[in-house]
Amino acid sequence: MEISKYETNSLKGVAIFLVVAAHIMGNYLGDYFGNYEYFLNVLGTGGVCVFFVLSGYGVYMSFYEKGITNTYWNNKFKKIFIPYWGVTIIYFIITRKVSFTILLKNLLFVDYERNIDGTMWYMSFLILWYLIFYLLYKFEIPDLFRICFLFIISGAIYENSYFFRGCGWQFQQNIISFPLGVLAASCICRLKRKIEIKKIVLYLMTLLIGILYVYGIIRNTVFQKLGIILVMFLILLIKTIIKSDLKCKAFYIVGTYSYFVYLIEGKILEILPRLQNAILNSVIYVLILVLITYAYASISNSNTKLRERIGISTK
Template sequence: MYLNNYLTINTTNNLKAVAIILVILGHLGFINRSGAWGVGIFLLLSGYGLTQSYVKSGIIGFFKKRLLAVILPYSIVMLIWIFVDFILGNKYSISTIATSILGVNFKSVIDVTMWYIPFLILWYIIFFLTFKSLKNNYFKIITMFIFSCIIYYYVYKLFDQNVGVRLYTLLFPIGVLLGFLFSKELNISEKMLKSTLGHIIIFSFILFEISLNRSNDYRYYTLSIIMFSVMIISIFMIMQNFESKILSFIGNISFELYLFEGVFINKYNFIFECINNKFLSVVTYFILIFVLSSIYHNIVKYINEHSDVYLFEIIKQFNYKLRVISLSRMIK
């Protein structure tokens, strides 16, 4: 039995929906610390997904896939916020603009909630270098955890301490570990698997409750995020046949929701200040981010579907210009 049959695309999509809902509710202040739980789920799923992709097709096309799926959508949105800020009278240095667009501004000057992108890119680079250079899968897993320790101790030389990046350093490597574990066939019955998952849920919940009450300590706070992520993933694995059109829809646009949800809470919240009723203000906020995310998701999807055509045309035009330049020099 392969465990990835219990963590299907549909299941991971539902988990992404739960994660982004937790992030939004946390940012809105409705559920204390839920944003951290949502980020934990995202990072664990990211490590898992990359490892599963590696097991199936290797490391070929790694950065192209990440560019189209993550960096390009983020960069376009960041360009929009820079333009909006310019109209509002907020100007940035060239270096801040360049690093923000590329996703390597570790201080997240333009949108503080975007710290997740450079953190994710950092893990992408570590993942690529590790999986490209090492052959043994056990060494790959160990190396990922070694890097998580290094990041834990040196992360605040890059990131702002207020965003609490240190809380999440173990989640990506745990996802990598699960990615390898779930790619192996295990001699276990379905009944035994569900029983094991049930015990994991209970154990995770107990540790989550214990660590949550001591979450003023970073170590316990980190443990609470890990346990919550493991617990939620185990619950959805047991409910493998569970289908929800709402969760499926939200999961599909989860990344786009992340790109839009934070900036309207922390930066452009003046849009909702004219609405005196708090309930209507929140409803308007949700309508706005869901509409923008849905539209943007379709735009990104179209770009991804036609990326090879666009890339071919760019290369074609570039080669044509090179030939013209070379010909003109020969004539001279």
């Protein structure tokens, strides 16, 4: 049961929605929820878990198709590093809130105290996983050993999370998400055939996993388990919607720009002045986030069309 590009972008759209909702709740609407800290973590950790699983899944699928080549890091520089560096430098120039040394640590993904933007712990962990994956899959090692090593390394990071200081507890919450994505992709590739699931079976699976997720929230289940259950539920839900001849166009579009939204949403929270009205704060924040993302999407699309017109590859 592969995850298509359309499904991947739709899942990213749902995930970034959950992350932004968690940050709005934590920064503006905490007084409206009795046990908001738990729901904040349920939403935020669940959304981030989706991103990590999809990252592990995607990087393995790419490896399966073409192996580890020079494009492994080239693509990441273009799609991940450069946007991150650009947004971080612009934010540094605007705020001047940290020293140049701390800026440099952020640009190298090793500011584990999260001095510039607390949400950027995700980048430090993601780049660490990309590096680990590269080292394991660059050399000829049986795939089973590679995946076992990924989980062993997960355990080592979990037990030594103090090394990552302010990021340690968030690394722990998402410790097996990336390896699980790799494992899922490996299993799918090993089957070497598409698995078709009947509609009724898909509906029942979605319903059962959804009930399990709600039950987990009611029972205050630990975030790591809830995150994995949420990933399974969302994958099944998106597949159910598509198989029912419905569309997830809104989430698909949002998912296309989810990485950019992630890069700016925490920084906007830091810059925006606070008003006395929490609802108004939330509305202003969302409007500014949407406007900046829309402007970025327009510029990006214009740039893509221009490059295609003059014959420059956009891949």
